[in-house]
Amino acid sequence: MNGDAPAGAPLTLRERRWAAAVKEILAAAESQIAENGPAALSLRAVARSLGMTVQALYHYFPSRDELVTALITKAYEDLADAVQHAVDTAPEEPGHPEGSEDSDVPRMVIAAESYRQWAVDHPERFQLIYGAPLRHYSAPTEGSSTRAVRRMSGIFMNELFRGFTSEQLAAADTPALSPALRRHLEEFLSPDALGGMPSPAVPILISAWGQMHGLVVLEVFGHTSFVGAHQAEMFHLSMRTMLQDVRRRIPAGEPAK
Amino acid sequence: MNGDAPAGAPLTLRERRWAAAVKEILAAAESQIAENGPAALSLRAVARSLGMTVQALYHYFPSRDELVTALITKAYEDLADAVQHAVDTAPEEPGHPEGSEDSDVPRMVIAAESYRQWAVDHPERFQLIYGAPLRHYSAPTEGSSTRAVRRMSGIFMNELFRGFTSEQLAAADTPALSPALRRHLEEFLSPDALGGMPSPAVPILISAWGQMHGLVVLEVFGHTSFVGAHQAEMFHLSMRTMLQDVRRRIPAGEPAK
């Protein structure tokens, strides 16, 4: 589905042409979305902007849903790429998490800021992922999106709990989960997702994710406009505070190896 | 704009008829939205469901935008009403906020839960308010919505900071705001909105709001489905934890009166 996969067998001319066309169509669709929002996406409009007719598109995407699915998948991946890249290129944090006040920016905050930045830069694509599902679109059994969500939460889990051991997380100061919920989570966590995260860490992760996501959503949809030009600063402060609160709830471990 | 305002001069028969018709139209539009989402709202569909023709609707609403505006306003008010009602009928909290662990549910948590409950019960109307603005709809200079937002944030501000004085809030343990942001906030806060809330309390309120809203948005749009049937519990835990964190950041005041 992706345009560029330069591995293995070399592509034939036909295949390369086809991939290039698909890439071009996706790009046109994305700029279409960027201009008028996801709801405005239509094959006709895309075709128009490419100087083609609708029928040409039907050759590459058998229906509108296929195009939408490809766009959603790509958006998930682009967002995750952006966050991953920001994390990868961030400087190492100097002290341990117990250190009272790092002057440097924690990588979790950097990750959150790149999440926000992507959403601000691509509000419509962000909406495509996290907003209301498109009318007349039915997702294909959640295949690709589930995988993308897992990738994202993996990144954030790593950064949010960086420097803490499983034992520490298991002892985090968190309201007690009901037995049923605890069982449900442990069942869900064990097999594949989020490598063996202790169940008390789950509400912490969800809360943090919720806060980050909520602030971004409010900003993107214009509900925090009263902050004016200081949205980025406000977000930064919130994320710092959130991280502090999270770390306060995790007990100090052994004297660091 | 509201159907029922039984104060002052009695309405004439014509006016009562008119109000009833408007009410009926709004109800039909809302159930239309509830079925197919806000994007599916159309005068024709509403007319169909009422057994009328489109032109009859144009008598009550001169354009689609007017109908949408009325729906948005009503949604804001209904949501605020629901939260206000939940807060009003909640039992008083027993201890002071400094009291270590109230066994009762703090009213802030009750307010948050009623916010979530309304969103879960009316996901499409919630979307209408907080989701992407409708295509081809331009809001009328933000008149009513601004008022509604103020009302909402007023309620939550009261509950979040219940029991704390302005002096305590002013001394809250919060990362320092930049001078520019601080100035901006104080300018904004002084005149009308949020009665003289000290500026350090603003990021706390926004963070809390963001977390609450984010969790609701994620749930309503199906991004926390892995929690299964325990969404309400997870939300409750998060809100409790959030409130704890907030209270920890506000210093204890004088020995209570």
Place this chain on the structure above:
DNA sequence: GTCTATACACCGATAGAC
């Protein structure tokens, strides 16, 4: 692989009769 032509649905809005 791209085109024209077409079928059939939806929408907002207006004109004018009753």
Place this chain on the structure above:
DNA sequence: GTCTATCGGTGTATAGAC
């Protein structure tokens, strides 16, 4: 106040020629 009729636009999708 509600109707029929209509205009001009949107869209998805298909058939068949080249």
